[in-house]
Amino acid sequence: MKVLLIEDNIELAASITNFLEKEGYLCEVSYTRNDAHDKLISFQYDVILLDITLPDGNGLDLLQLIHHEKIESCVVIISAKNSLDDKITGLEGGADDYLTKPFHLPELHARLRAVYRRKKLQGSNIVSFNEIRLNTDTLEALVNNTPLDVTPKEFDLLLYFVVNKNRVLSRQSIAAHLWGDYTDNLSNFDFVYQHVKNLRKKIHAANGGDYINTVYGLGYKFNTTAS
Template sequence: MKILLIEDQIELSDNITEFLASVGIFCDACTNCFDAQDKLLINSYDSIVLDIMLPDGTGLELIDVIKKNQSKCNILIISAKGSLGDKIEGLELGADDYLTKPFHLAELHARLKALYRRNQLGGSDVLTFNEIQVNPENLQALINQTLLDLTKKEFDLLLFFLTNKDRVLGRQAIVQHLWGDYTDDLANFDFVYQHIKNLRKKICQAGGKDYIETVYGIGYKFNTSPEK
């Protein structure tokens, strides 16, 4: 799961980011609307954790931007403003859930998992496609009930493909999803090919079909109807 946290309280932002990282969730963070819009245009996320009160505007104004650029993304509003009016406005604008500060980080994690299950996994803890089963909770992937020995990046890559079936994913989009802002330190994206090559090999060795296709000059696609 990849999260964008939009929160201007640095200490709270750091605490959330560190906690989510400890439970295996990648979290980008920013402190204002301007930086948030840049990230939303460049990266793809599974969920947005959005504060209402930001230094250069209101988080509610970002909901429309999120919906236009991240149509499959969940939105969880967090705010010290606990009035019913704020909750209703956020939900009517398209937010999926609302959490009032202060909150326990474990509850935030539980809410994010519930939203992910509902919107990305069809309400199940396990994502299934034909012979493939993926469990994001325990980071396990199976082919015909055979457990795949995947690295963390290979697992994240497989999950990214399965939640974007039949969509062409550019190499930069894949890198941004898996590495976030750290891509600025990378000389090139050639390592994406190696990760995908290893993933395809492991799936096929376990008896699975080769669903991942190269779209030359662009990137890759998980084809749900492969010819072979």
């Protein structure tokens, strides 16, 4: 799961980032409203952790950007403000949850997973398509009830394909989703090809359908009809 943390407290941001990365998340950090604005219009994130009070503006303004640009990320507000008005404003502005500082990191983790399941996975930790079954809690992938020996990146790649089935995903967007926005400046994305190749090979070995098709010149597409 790819997370954008918008938090101006450097020490807290480092603590949250270190915790989430140990849990397997890919984290990007913005310390200002303007930097977050640039990231939100340039890259995709599964979840946005949003502080309200930022040095160059109100974090709630970013909710308007998210709504206006139809950004589909889950949003969890993390703020020291604890007034009812702030919560109502944030939730009515499109936030999916609101967590008041200080908080325990395991609670943040639980909230993050809950909003993602609710918004992206129809409330379930199980994602299924035909013979493919993915458990986002255990990171277990099954094809025809046969466990796949996949790496964490391969699991995330398959989940990304299944959640975005029938959509063309560029090699660049796949790289950014799985490895971070620094890949935006890379000259080639041959490593994406290798991961896709390995994943297709493992699915085929379990007698799964060949749903992942190459869209030449663009990227890949998870077709709902296997070839």
